[in-house]
Structures are given as C-alpha cells and as structure tokens.
Amino acid sequence: MTDYKVKDISLAEEGRRLIDYAEKHMPVLMHLRKKYSKEKPLRDFRISGCLHVTKETAVLVETLRELGAQVAWCGCNPLSTNDRVAAALAANDVSVFAWNGLTTEEYYWCIDQTLKIEPHLTLDDGADLIFTLHNKHQNLIPNLYGGSEETTTGVIRVRAMAEDGVLKYPIMAVNDADTKHMFDNVYGTGQSTFDGVLRASEILIAGKTVVIAGYGYCGRGLAMRARGLGADVIVTEVDPVRALQARMDGYRVMPMRDAAREGDLFITATGMKDVITGEHIKLMKDGAVLGNAGHYNVEINEPDLVAMSVSRKRVRHALEEFTLKDGRTIYLLAEGRLVNLVAASGHPSEVMDLSFAGQLNAMLWLSRHGKELEPGVYDFPHELDQQTALMKLHTMGIEIDEWTEEQEAYARAYAEGT
Numbered sequence: 001m002t003d004y005k006v007k008d009i010s011l012a013e014e015g016r017r018l019i020d021y022a023e024k025h026m027p028v029l030m031h032l033r034k035k036y037s038k039e040k041p042l043r044d045f046r047i048s049g050c051l052h053v054t055k056e057t058a059v060l061v062e063t064l065r066e067l068g069a070q071v072a073w074c075g076c077n078p079l080s081t082n083d084r085v086a087a088a089l090a091a092n093d094v095s096v097f098a099w100n101g102l103t104t105e106e107y108y109w110c111i112d113q114t115l116k117i118e119p120h121l122t123l124d125d126g127a128d129l130i131f132t133l134h135n136k137h138q139n140l141i142p143n144l145y146g147g148s149e150e151t152t153t154g155v156i157r158v159r160a161m162a163e164d165g166v167l168k169y170p171i172m173a174v175n176d177a178d179t180k181h182m183f184d185n186v187y188g189t190g191q192s193t194f195d196g197v198l199r200a201s202e203i204l205i206a207g208k209t210v211v212i213a214g215y216g217y218c219g220r221g222l223a224m225r226a227r228g229l230g231a232d233v234i235v236t237e238v239d240p241v242r243a244l245q246a247r248m249d250g251y252r253v254m255p256m257r258d259a260a261r262e263g264d265l266f267i268t269a270t271g272m273k274d275v276i277t278g279e280h281i282k283l284m285k286d287g288a289v290l291g292n293a294g295h296y297n298v299e300i301n302e303p304d305l306v307a308m309s310v311s312r313k314r315v316r317h318a319l320e321e322f323t324l325k326d327g328r329t330i331y332l333l334a335e336g337r338l339v340n341l342v343a344a345s346g347h348p349s350e351v352m353d354l355s356f357a358g359q360l361n362a363m364l365w366l367s368r369h370g371k372e373l374e375p376g377v378y379d380f381p382h383e384l385d386q387q388t389a390l391m392k393l394h395t396m397g398i399e400i401d402e403w404t405e406e407q408e409a410y411a412r413a414y415a416e417g418t
C-alpha cells in the first residue's frame with residue numbers, strides 16, 4: 001500500500017475528472033508522455049516533488065510515473081492544494097502528502113515525508129524542498145543526480161546558496177527557460193491572478209485604479225490584464241530600466257508612498273518583502289483591496305495590517321475585512337499568499353503545458369547528465385526551449401518559416417554590408 005496523507009480520499013473521483021480535463025489542454029506534455037512511455041527512461045529513478053498540487057501538476061506527476069519514476073509529492077504552499085486532485089493522486093498509488101490549510105509544522109512534515117523515498121531527483125517550486133534537504137537530510141545528498149526549480153524566487157534562493165558555497169547538488173533553473181517565464185509568469189500569472197481577485201472580491205475592475213508592484217515578467221502580465229479590464233494602471237518599481245519600460249508601455253509610474261493614496265486594488269509581484277507596509281496602508285483609501293501574486297506571503301506586511309486594526313473578519317473564501325482604528329476598511333485577499341492559487345485554481349492548463357514540459361525535460365536531462373555535474377545552478381538547454389516552443393506551435397496548428405541555406409550563410413557572414 002502506498003503511503004499518503006490527504007484530506008479526504010473519497011474526493012478521488014472528482015479529482016480524476018479534473019485531471020482528465022487538464023490532460024486535454026496539455027498536448028505537449030501528453031506528447032512527451034507518449035513518446036517516452038515505452039522506453040521508460042526514468043525507470044530507475046525516485047523523484048521527490050514539492051509543487052502546488054493542482055490538476056496540471058497531477059498530469060506532470062502521472063507523466064513522470066508513466067516514464068518509470070517512483071514519485072513522492074507535496075504542495076509548496078499551505079493553501080494551494082486542490083484536495084480533490086490530491087485524493088485522485090493518492091488513489092492512483094502516488095505517495096502524496098498534501099491538503100489545503102496546512103499549518104507551518106504540517107507543511108514541513110509533508111516535505112519530510114516526500115524525502116523518505118531517498119530521491120535521485122528533486123523537483124521544487126520555491127526551493128523549500130531543496131533547502132530542507134540541505135538543512136535536515138544531508139545524508140541524502142550523495143544519492144542525488146540533481147534537482148529543478150520552477151519559480152523566480154526559488155531560482156534566486158538557490159543561486160544565493162550557490163554563491164555562498166552551500167549548494168551541494170546541481171539544480172536546473174527551469175524558471176529561466178524562455179518557454180517558462182515568458183509565458184507562465186506573464187500570461188499565466190496575468191490571467192489567473194485576476195481570476196483569483198475576481199472570485200474572491202467580485203469587484204468591478206473597469207474604472208478602478210490598480211497598482212501593480214514590480215514590473216518583472218509577472219508584473220507585465222498583471223498590468224496588461226488590468227488595462228484590458230479597463231483599469232487605470234500604476235506601476236511601482238525599484239529597477240530604473242523596468243520602471244522606464246513600464247512608463248513606455250503606457251502605465252503611470254511612481255513610488256508606493258504616492259501610489260498608496262490612489263489605488264483601489266493593489267497587487268504585489270516582486271519576490272521582495274515589505275512592499276506594502278503599515279506606512280502605505282495608513283495612506284490608503286477606505287475599501288482598498290490588497291493581494292499578492294509573488295511566491296511568499298511576505299510582500300504585504302500582514303502583521304502591520306493586524307496591528308493597525310480593531311477587528312478582522314472573513315467575508316468569504318479568500319477575502320478578509322480589516323477595520324482600522326480610524327474606521328477605514330481594508331480588504332486582504334488570500335491571507336497575502338499567492339492569490340491565483342488560493343482564490344482560483346492557478347494558471348490555466350495550456351500555459352502549464354509549457355512549464356511542465358520544461359520540468360519533464362529537466363528531469364530527463366538531469367537523469368542523464370546530473371552525475372557529471374558540479375553542484376551549481378544550470379541554465380535550461382536552449383535547444384530544448386526551441387523544441388518545446390515548436391511543439392506547442394504545432395499543437396496550435398501554427399507553422400513558421402525556416403531559414404534557407406542562403407539565409408543561414410548570411411547569418412554567419414560578416415563581409416556583406418550595404
């Protein structure tokens with residue numbers, strides 16, 4: 001019997017319907033599943049994964065298994081697990097340790113359970129598994145071929161570990177694949193964050209002033225979707241180049257201390273802590289709504305909000321109302337955690353098709369080359385990015401041009417000018 005812990009195994013049938021539905025929208029990953037299912041290249045590998053338990057993740061997990069791997073899984077956020085999907089995975093003999101509403105202690109307990117299989121490969125979103133492994137389970141390190149990291153914050157974290165000389169095995173930065181951050185972070189976060197904001201708050205975006213903190217890949221997607229819904233968009237930044245880009249893309253740019261007075265809805269996507277603090281909240285309009293799309297719940301300083309409030313009440317799922325001492329009301333979405341995963345279902349399957357094709361390719365690549373590599377952070381191979389994009393285009397019925405031989409030669413020539 002497979003070891004697992006989920007909220008309610010009787011939800012498995014409903015979860016299975018969701019997974020089947022996601023499969024239909026993930027043609028690249030399904031193509032890779034079919035391509036490798038006979039050969040089973042991951043046959044001798046055990047994989048521990050820590051990534052939001054959504055229907056799309058289940059398609060990835062079941063693909064890894066179809067390729068022969070033994071898999072143990074947990075979520076990478078205490079509030080993002082879809083309990084129906086977790087039940088379906090458990091019912092399909094996956095060692096899954098995940099339920100929605102984990103305490104911090106339970107969260108790390110789940111990570112520890114996934115490491116009991118003594119993995120050859122790890123798959124992370126936010127690097128909590130990588131960090132826990134280094135911190136508490138160093139005995140497992142000699143066994144490892146490598147690991148992969150899904151998100152910007154996790155890649156920053158493992159690069160910092162590498163710089164400090166404490167990273168002990170090779171990690172592939174899947175987030176940095178073009179077919180990941182240029183699509184998942186932009187279109188995935190852009191759409192699903194508004195899905196979460198709307199499901200939780202039901203506010204009208206048209207006519208509102210929406211403040212987006214951070215004009216990175218996620219921030220760009222968020223600003224684009226906010227404008228599309230009819231908002232007046234303000235961007236806050238610390239990087240002058242990105243601030244300039246936001247301005248030339250047509251958004252207003254100003255410091256948070258000024259934006260705080262104007263915004264009706266605030267969304268943070270920086271990966272940085274204390275982007276919105278009590279100093280900003282005290283300037284905000286009555287009824288302002290605060291949400292976060294960055295990886296950790298540190299971008300909006302919730303303890304500041306609590307300290308300024310006389311009462312806190314839950315209006316509905318993922319929407320809390322804080323009454324401040326001066327009588328104003330401030331709304332917090334999803335307890336300041338990833339609003340797209342807590343209040344909605346995360347990114348649409350079509351975009352996770354790209355991200356998870358990247359994860360699958362990373363696992364295959366590390367299983368072949370991992371033992372030859374020094375500890376460090378590795379770029380996603382360019383040719384795999386190109387192949388994934390081409391495959392996605394094919395599944396969308398889109399063809400593109402190819403260089404002729406003369407054009408290939410021209411690209412390499414330097415003598416030819418005007």
Ligand SMILES: NC(=O)c1ccc[n+]([C@@H]2O[C@H](COP(=O)([O-])OP(=O)(O)OC[C@H]3O[C@@H](n4cnc5c(N)ncnc54)[C@H](O)[C@@H]3O)[C@@H](O)[C@H]2O)c1
Pocket residue numbers: 151152153154181184185189213214215216217218219236237238239242269270271272274275293294295296338339340347
């Ligand atoms: N919600 C999701 O599903 C999802 C998906 C992908 C990434 N993420 C997370 O979202 C965050 C952003 O990811 P990204 O790929 O856009 O990163 P990025 O590095 O491309 O962009 C972050 C931007 O925030 C800016 N910034 C930093 N501190 C700031 C501050 N105090 N005020 C204003 N701007 C500030 C940086 O200058 C940068 O331009 C990360 O935590 C990432 O892990 C979430």
